[in-house]
Amino acid sequence: MLHTITGNPDYFQTLKNKQATFMLAMSNTATANIEGITQAGIPGMLHLTPVLDAEFLATGEVRSLPNIAETPKGVPTPALITRAIHLLHPFAHVELLDLGLEVQPQGDDLTIHHFDIAPSQSIAKGANIDAKEVFEKGYAFGKNYACKDDYLILGESVPSGTTTATATALALGYDAKELFSSSFKNVPNNIRQETINKALVNIEGKTDLFDILGTVSDNMLIFNAGFILGVNSRFPIVLAGGTQMSCVLLVANSIVQYMGTKIDSSKLTLATTKWVAQDDNSDIKALLEMLDFPIDAYYSNFDFSLSNHPALKLYDEGEAKEGVGAGGALVYGILNGLGKEDITKEVEGFLG
Numbered sequence: 001m002l003h004t005i006t007g008n009p010d011y012f013q014t015l016k017n018k019q020a021t022f023m024l025a026m027s028n029t030a031t032a033n034i035e036g037i038t039q040a041g042i043p044g045m046l047h048l049t050p051v052l053d054a055e056f057l058a059t060g061e062v063r064s065l066p067n068i069a070e071t072p073k074g075v076p077t078p079a080l081i082t083r084a085i086h087l088l089h090p091f092a093h094v095e096l097l098d099l100g101l102e103v104q105p106q107g108d109d110l111t112i113h114h115f116d117i118a119p120s121q122s123i124a125k126g127a128n129i130d131a132k133e134v135f136e137k138g139y140a141f142g143k144n145y146a147c148k149d150d151y152l153i154l155g156e157s158v159p160s161g162t163t164t165a166t167a168t169a170l171a172l173g174y175d176a177k178e179l180f181s182s183s184f185k186n187v188p189n190n191i192r193q194e195t196i197n198k199a200l201v202n203i204e205g206k207t208d209l210f211d212i213l214g215t216v217s218d219n220m221l222i223f224n225a226g227f228i229l230g231v232n233s234r235f236p237i238v239l240a241g242g243t244q245m246s247c248v249l250l251v252a253n254s255i256v257q258y259m260g261t262k263i264d265s266s267k268l269t270l271a272t273t274k275w276v277a278q279d280d281n282s283d284i285k286a287l288l289e290m291l292d293f294p295i296d297a298y299y300s301n302f303d304f305s306l307s308n309h310p311a312l313k314l315y316d317e318g319e320a321k322e323g324v325g326a327g328g329a330l331v332y333g334i335l336n337g338l339g340k341e342d343i344t345k346e347v348e349g350f351l352g
Contacts, residue, residue, distance in 0.1 A: 001334045005277055006288045007296030011269060015236065016335045018150035022082070022091035022240075024057060024325060025156045026050035027099040027220040028119035029127065032160035036191045039071040040159040040183045040323065047102040047119075050157035053079040053324045054105045057086065058094045063106040068350070071183070075314045076351065078273075078326035082155065084346035085329040089336040092149045099134075099219040113141070117223070123167050123199035123216050131214035131222050135255065138223035142230020151236035153271075153332060154227075155325020156220050156244055163192050164218040165247035167199040171216040172209075172254045174290050180243040181282035181321055209258045213251065220244070225251035233267040240328020242276035242321060246287040253291050263293050270297040272327035275315060300330040306344045309351055 002012060032038050032046040041049035045065070052062045052069045056079045062068050070076045086094070096105065096112045100119040105112065115137045121128040158164070162180050169176040182192070199216045206212050213222055225248050228237060239245040249270070256263045276284055277299035288295050304312040314320060333343060 001301050002298050002331060003277070003301060005285050005297040005299060007294055011296040012298055012331065012335065015151055019092040020151050020153050020332055021093040021095060021147055021149045022086070022153045022155065022325060022329070023095045023097060024054055025097040025099055025154065025220050025224055026054055026101055027158045027218055028102050029158065029160060029164055029218045030120065030122040031124065031164055031195065034122060034124065034191065034195055037163060037195060038160040038183055039073065039075070041069045041071070043072060046159045049159045050101060051103055051105045053077055053157040054096050054110070055107065057083050057324060058096070058110050059107060064103065071320070073314065073319055074311050075320040076311050077324060078320060078322060079324040080347050080350050081326040081343070082324050082329040083350070084343055085333040085338065088338050088342055088346055089333055091153070099223050115141070117219050120218050123164055124195045126202050126215050127217060129214040129217060129219060129222065131217065132210040134219055134222045135210065135226040138226025139230040142227040145231065147235040151238060153238045153240045153325055153328040154224065155240040155328060157324050158218055158220045158244065161218060161220065161244045163195055164216070165221060165244045167196045168213065168217040168221055169247055169250050170196065171200060171203050171212050172250060174250055176287060176290070179283045179287050181276055181279050183320060209254060217251070221248055221251050224248045225255055228252055228268060229255065229263060233264040236267040236269070238328045238331070239268070239270045240325035241323070242272040242327065243282055243284055243287060245270055246284055249291055249295060250287065253293070257292070265293040265295055268295060270295060271331040272297070272299045273322050273330065274299050274301055274303055275318065275321035276327065279318065279321060298331060299327060300334050302330045302340055302343065304344060306340055307348055309348055311351060312347065
């Protein structure tokens with residue numbers, strides 16, 4: 001059920017039958033407001049996507065809107081998958097990172113870490129992030145964070161995050177133009193490319209790494225790069241996501257080069273979905289092979305082939321691929337004995 005993308009095929013067995021904390025990094029970038037650039041949520045309310053994902057994952061209900069977020073084509077959020085795993089084999093703790101939200105998730109029953117980070121601006125005009133400060137906040141949090149469980153699964157919810165990730169990787173000098181995935185099956189490359197081109201024009205003449213990141217990136221990428229460097233393999237971390245989480249690693253890679261230090265990746269892994277790993281329009285393996293350090297990366301063989309629900313069939317058709325830590329959650333479920341049928345039934349139960 002588990003397949004290796006890069007690295008050691010056996011590493012994940014060390015996490016078998018272990019307890020995990022699930023942490024969701026949430027952020028808003030005004031890049032998502034560019035018409036037609038993303039389908040990660042409800043048009044006109046994309047800023048709510050991370051909030052609704054967090055509420056549903058942690059509590060099983062959405063509180064900031066009457067219904068769970070779905071794309072205009074009717075694809076329900078991957079939070080359904082992560083929540084299904086949580087019900088079938090619960091994460092020991094669910095924690096949320098506010099990395100610049102326009103509105104907060106509702107409820108006193110949520111564990112939210114706040115860092116006084118503002119939502120970032122559109123990369124087409126300049127993201128306007130104090131990247132050094134965001135990185136340092138991530139680093140300090142990683143250095144001081146005590147994982148209560150055997151390991152940490154780190155997911156993300158950032159609408160238009162694959163666009164900011166692509167721009168970030170290109171700005172840092174990685175040959176990554178065709179390698180990033182999208183929330184769409186048929187990627188709106190003209191809108192996306194135009195946005196990325198504008199972002200890259202904004203960094204012309206800039207040489208300082210943090211100045212570049214502050215112009216083209218998003219808070220999630222910068223903070224999480226700091227976080228994993230701050231943790232420095234004190235406990236295992238599974239980056240639960242696809243090409244965006246690969247970009248977190250590329251950012252960490254560039255910062256380590258820039259500072260002349262090293263990264264200990266012995267307890268760092270990436271887990272994604274089959275929909276990302278087998279996506280014809282992206283190449284996560286190629287992204288991970290650009291790193292200067294070894295990384296173990298995996299995907300689960302889970303799909304919705306056992307379901308007849310039309311909304312879930314859209315996943316298998318490539319209309320949604322990853323998000324809200326779905327890939328890492330699926331790997332966690334499989335390591336703890338869950339089968340495709342159990343997970344499919346639980347997800348279908350949310351849709352009625």
